Amino acid sequence: MHRRLIIIGSGPAGYTAAIYSARANLEPLVIAGSQSGGQLMITSEVENYPGFPEGIQGPELMERFRKQAERFGAQILDEDVTKVDFSSRPFRIFTEREEHSADAVIVATGASAKWLGLPSELRLRGKGVSACATCDAFFFRGKDVVVVGGGDTAMEEALFLTKFANHVTVVHRRDRLRASKIMQEKAQSNTKISFLWNHVVDEVLGSNQVEGVIVRNVLDGKTSEIKCQGLFVAIGHEPATSLFRGQLEIDERGYIKVMDGTKTNVSGVFVAGDVHDYKYRQAVTAAGFGCQAALDAEKYLEEYSPESSGMLKITARKESLDKISESQTH
Ligand SMILES: Cc1cc2nc3c(=O)[nH]c(=O)nc-3n(C[C@H](O)[C@H](O)[C@H](O)COP(=O)(O)OP(=O)(O)OC[C@H]3O[C@@H](n4cnc5c(N)ncnc54)[C@H](O)[C@@H]3O)c2cc1C
Numbered sequence: 001m002h003r004r005l006i007i008i009g010s011g012p013a014g015y016t017a018a019i020y021s022a023r024a025n026l027e028p029l030v031i032a033g034s035q036s037g038g039q040l041m042i043t044s045e046v047e048n049y050p051g052f053p054e055g056i057q058g059p060e061l062m063e064r065f066r067k068q069a070e071r072f073g074a075q076i077l078d079e080d081v082t083k084v085d086f087s088s089r090p091f092r093i094f095t096e097r098e099e100h101s102a103d104a105v106i107v108a109t110g111a112s113a114k115w116l117g118l119p120s121e122l123r124l125r126g127k128g129v130s131a132c133a134t135c136d137a138f139f140f141r142g143k144d145v146v147v148v149g150g151g152d153t154a155m156e157e158a159l160f161l162t163k164f165a166n167h168v169t170v171v172h173r174r175d176r177l178r179a180s181k182i183m184q185e186k187a188q189s190n191t192k193i194s195f196l197w198n199h200v201v202d203e204v205l206g207s208n209q210v211e212g213v214i215v216r217n218v219l220d221g222k223t224s225e226i227k228c229q230g231l232f233v234a235i236g237h238e239p240a241t242s243l244f245r246g247q248l249e250i251d252e253r254g255y256i257k258v259m260d261g262t263k264t265n266v267s268g269v270f271v272a273g274d275v276h277d278y279k280y281r282q283a284v285t286a287a288g289f290g291c292q293a294a295l296d297a298e299k300y301l302e303e304y305s306p307e308s309s310g311m312l313k314i315t316a317r318k319e320s321l322d323k324i325s326e327s328q329t330h
Contacts, residue, residue, distance in 0.1 A: 001100055001101075002090060002100075002101045002102070003027065003028065003029045003100065003101070003102045003103075004026050004027065004028075004102065004103050004104065004301055005026045005029075005104045005105070005106065005297055006028065006029050006030075006031060006091075006093055006100055006102035006104075007021070007029070007031070007074075007105075007106045007108060008031050008081050008084075008093065008106070008108060008109055009030075009031075009032070009033060009038070009107070009240075009273070009275070010030055010037060010038060010062075010066070010108075011037065011039060011040070011062075011108060011110045011273060011274070011286060012065065012273065012283040012290065013038075013108035013110070013272040013273025013274070013286040013289050013293070014030055014032070014038070014272070014273070014290060015030070015066060015068070015069050016065070016272075016287040016288075016294070017106045017108060017272055017290040017294040018030045018069035018072075018074040018076075018290075019069045019294075020291050020294035020295065020298075021106075021297060021298060022072035022073045022074040023072045024294070024298045026298065027073055027075070028075070029074075029075050029076075029100065029102075030069065030074055030076045030077065031077050031080075031081050031093065031095060031100070032076050032077060032078050033078070033080050034080050036062075036076070037063075037065075038062065038110050039110060039112065039113075040058035040059070040061055040062050041058060041059050042058070042125065042126070043126055044058065045058075046061055046135070046283065047138065048134075048135065049061060050284060079095040080095060080096070081093055081094065081095055081243060082095055082096055082243075083243070084244065084247055086247045086248065086269055087247070089103070089268070090306075091105050091268065091269065103268065103301060103304055103306065104268045104270070104297045104301055105268065106262075106269075106270045106271070106290075106293045107248070107256060107264070107269065107272070107275060108271070108272045108275060108290060109239075109240035109241070109243070110239075110240055110273055110275055111238060111240060111255075111275060111281070112237065112240070113131030113132070113233065114131075114235045114237065114238055115131065115233055115235075116148065116201060116235070118202070118203060118204060120203050120205070121201075121204050121231070121233070124206055124210050124231075127206070127208060127209050127210065128209050128210025128231060129204060129230075129233070130230065130231070131232065131233050131234070132281070133147075133156075133158075133160040133161050133232055134160060134281075134282060136230075136232075137163065137164045137165070138164060139230075140161065140230045141164045141165070142164075143164075143166060143228070143229040144165065144166055144167045144168075144230075145161055145167075145169075145228055145229065145231070145232060146169045146170075146213055146228045146232070147161065147168055147171070147232045147234055148170075148172075148200075148231070148232070148233050148234060148235060149170070149172065149236075150170075150172035150173070150174060150177045150178045150179065151177070151178045151179050151234070151235075151236065153236065153237075154170060154172075154234035154235070155177070155184065156234075157232050158187055158190075158193050158234075159183075159186060159187055159190060159193070162190055162192040162193060166192075167192055167193075167194070168192055168193045169193075169194050169195075169196055169226060170193060170194070170195045170196065171199050171200070171201055171213075171215055172196070172198075172199070173198065173199065174197070174198065175197045175198055196215065196226075198217055198218050198219050199215045199216065199217055199218065200216055201213045201231070202214045202216045202223060210228065210230055212226055212227045213225070237274070238254070239253075239254050239255045239274065239275050239276075239278070240275060241254055241255065241256055241275060247266070248264050248265060248269065248271075255277075255278050256271045256275055257276070258271060258276050261292060262289060262292050262293040262296045263296065267300070268300055268304065270293040270300075271289075272286065272290045272292065272293035273285075273286035273289050274286055277289060
């Protein structure tokens with residue numbers, strides 16, 4: 001089935017792109033993924049999304065995004081994209097069951113936080129275990145929290161948490177931080193932050209709410225308990241970009257490279273949200289990028305003519321191959 005626009009992903013970025021492009025009569029197809037709704041489906045209260053003064057549950061917010069996109073005629077398919085071919089026009093997008101083609105594509109496949117992988121961590125997610133201080137620090141006013149990690153993100157999370165928490169313990173598996181010098185200095189000079197070197201978290205304690213963590217010294221294997229009410233896992237994010245390797249330019253951290261606005265290196269393929277944004281990673285910024293990508297795609301489609309797609313086909317393939325080989329030689 002051919003579409004003018006296909007949107008891959010159904011988090012705040014994908015659904016916002018769907019709302020804008022459906023209202024512009026582009027009749028988009030959203031290939032939502034088998035777990036539609038994105039990262040907010042695994043959170044409870046969202047208190048910082050504008051328009052909801054009392055806060056809203058993450059899954060309910062995403063259900064509202066979806067209904068709004070459907071109201072304007074976006075078609076939504078709850079399947080995963082398994083392969084894409086952006087080397088010629090129209091672009092081809094494959095799921096397990098079918099092949100689709102489109103004149104323009106918006107990639108909004110998001111990212112996911114890396115977790116420690118402990119059963120107790122999973123059980124207490126949203127009950128004191130978090131991967132986002134910007135989202136959840138507010139809930140830890142006057143409490144003691146533990147941050148796991150040693151990179152810039154961990155230092156940022158720890159510093160942000162000091163605005164609310166009573167005390168922040170950074171647990172790091174090595175004896176020094178990976179974070180940039182400036183972030184290290186900021187964190188180490190903050191009196192609310194202390195560091196526990198050469199330790200890992202083995203277990204999160206608490207039945208319905210975090211009550212502490214069991215940490216293990218990696219040098220001598222000894223375990224001890226830290227009492228705390230929150231655990232922030234800050235060991236990085238994994239952008240969902242494996243599908244696009246060899247098709248789009250991807251930076252050294254694994255995020256899709258943006259050329260100008262929301263454009264990728266392939267003309268007609270746009271990107272929105274956490275799949276390219278490693279800095280802000282918020283629902284409202286992802287939605288903002290979704291809006292921009294839809295407006296950029298609309299403009300592109302106004303100028304796109306299928307008659308010239310033979311020419312575009314050659315240009316797209318050349319552009320894409322040139323950029324990829326250029327990025328691989330640098
Ligand atoms: C626990 C938690 C709590 C959070 N709380 C807040 C908060 O309170 N406030 C806030 O502003 N932000 C919060 N965030 C951050 C926020 O959720 C993200 O910034 C936002 O969801 C990013 O939106 P996105 O659309 O870019 O990507 P995502 O939400 O990651 O959505 C990506 C979408 O792409 C789909 N997808 C991936 N691969 C494929 C594929 N191959 N085929 C088809 N579809 C695919 C996925 O199924 C998903 O639907 C939280 C994040 C987490 C993890």
